[in-house]
Amino acid sequence: MLGAGASGLACAAEAARRGLRVLLLERGPRPGRKLAVSGGGRANFSNRSVTPEDYLCPSGPQFLRPALKALPPEAVLQRMRDRGLPVEERDHGRLFLTVPALRLVRALEADCAGAGCRLVCGAEARAVQREGGGFAVECGDGVWRARALVLALGSPAFPQAGGTQAGWRMAASLRHTLSPARPALVPLRLPEAAPLGAALRGLAGISLNCRLTLPDAADGTRRSFEDDLLFTHTGLSGPLILGASLFWRDGHDLVLDLLPGENVEALLDGGGGRTPRGILRGLLPQRLVDAVLPPALASRKAAELSRGGRREIASALQALTLRPMGTEGLARAEACSGGVDTAEVDARTMESRLVPHLHIVGELLDVTGRLGGYNLHWAWASGLAAGRAVLAGTSFTGCKTASPKMAR
Template sequence: MRFDALVIGAGAAGLMCALTAGRRGFSCALVDHSPVAGRKVRLAGGGKGNVTNRYIASEWYVGDQPGFPDRLLRRCSTAFVLDMLAEFGIGWEERDYGQLFCTTQAVRLVEALVDACRGSGARFFMNTPLGGIRHEDGLFIAETPQGGLEAPRLVIATGSPAWPSCGATDMGMRLARRWGHRVVPVRPVLVPFVCPDTWPLHGLAGVSLPAAVEVHGRAFSSSLLFTHKGLSGPAALQASCLWRPGETLHIDFLPGQSVPEIMHQPQWGKSTVLGLFKKLLPTRLAERLVPPALAGRHVAQTGKKEREALALGVHTHALVPTRTEGMGHAEAAAGGVDTTDINPRTLESRLCPGLYFAGEVLDVTGLLGGYNLHWAWASGKAAGESWKKETR
């Protein structure tokens, strides 16, 4: 069966690529081993699909080439995604930090994309394992149980190994290596931390508070959650995108405030130190952060060095996590196909003409807040709109 393009992966990037190309008159075959399209989209954002963010810029992405997404992000704005939702009759709402969600279940968006792709001439080959792909005489030929599929273009939009319970694999990266592409080693990100048993704050599972977690000089301020294993919550998940094994996290449990200044205020002078900190922090956390020798002392009786020591423990608490909870608990994976050999305008391989990459398979990973889905839309759109009709 002959097509203009074979799109491997029917997730957000693959769907957007096929839809964009189909509306330009190109026929696409979407091939996926999953029985349904858009499995991650269906579950993202608690099922409501955090589809984009109000603030789209490359600073919200990590990768070995930090500026690589710039051009494509400028060509795919937040407004583009909102217009897509409007076209499909899907409402949206804005939450904290510019996160934009569907007001209905994200499955509606996936179904609308699938219908639009079919309406533009795409054919779906779901629940279809690939027997192999070869490149001969300018054609990519994929072997499937339904027969051979061939096209002059191949788009690898298979995602990353993160979230394997959704069927995620590293197949796209293995295919990339076949055509000479280097793959930046993948690691789980947007993932909780596992902390050592010797950590002084171990055993506070269930405690949650606003905090700032700093790594590599960048602080992420949001909710922080203590778990049975360590730390989770948006602040920790964001920090996991930059953290590497053995590195130290610095946690500020009172961001935007100053412990010495608070303790200097006259109204707290007769309060005990622990009593004051219980007003500022969750009780169980305060009991761990305030040394027993100071807990019952009046604030007015503490000296400068004692206040500075308390401030150090509250504002720059140092922690070296043992590890993260791994790919099985990660929302995304950093690393992927090295973008050095990828055209940043079209996402075509510089090593193999007609080969394209889109979505999380590339070494471009967004932070928490809709950035990964936005990259899927932007990269799928770029690949699908780059083909010239005269080459068909």
């Protein structure tokens, strides 16, 4: 198996538990580096509700169904309890550890070791090829041979925690079709020159709960999100933006409602001699109000505003339309959309339909979850599906399983 991240560790432990001899090769100095920094170091490891519709998968939600059905969130929670890892549920059903995510990495490592899986770190796989009925993996100055191969190489997102293009390269060398890697769950950049651009960049550090609508989301629907928005020096971030970025496409608008649930026109109606600026002071940070309100209306008495003026103010606050100039890129992305075309992979076993005994799991597949624990849940679910299926039904003479051997 290649890659000791979330999906590789889950897969390796499961396969080794079945009695297979498993070798897990990891490029980094230690396993699970992305997992260790996930969820701000507390791993948002799953969600109370996980459905195929929580993912973007170009070949459709049916691909996700069998693996998600085999691993409901309750089963993931139970595994955490079994490992003695305390958890908490936060808003939107997000399940987090209350201890450092590194404890989960250690527990997964212990699962692997306990099941007899051999983990080798500092082992960068350079190339893979078919050899006889199995595979040869070039690594260091040697070659490892195995009867089956699992690619759990993740994505190029967040290279500082181990993201690489290796999975894209190796899956392509085995004839798989891959769509390009695109940053997902990533902050968005605002153009400085656009109307409001410079003013909004000046709000860096302000955070508030908002609703965001994408009138024309990537999956062709109209999508709305409600969560915390953070203004940054270059644009927009926070859970609201990371979540929406998965569905945002270059050149498209997003619409912000800075006061979800409020009737701003009615507030102004009853404002009498107070100014809109004064009325809104208790509801929004003053700097934000000043940045978005039309200056000519902001300091008029509410009672003097025309209906059109009240509507204009409401629209500036509740239908603030912005066109980001792009994302902060793969370097700042928590995930990556694109990857191996799932039409070429069996949904129950994650086995390649093109290459027998090759399995592909985790983020390397063209499956991307929403913000909220869905990507780690997919890593567990796809890893488990492959771990249960690797070499199942294959009979061997001699050893029962994949037999890695260093040939120098």
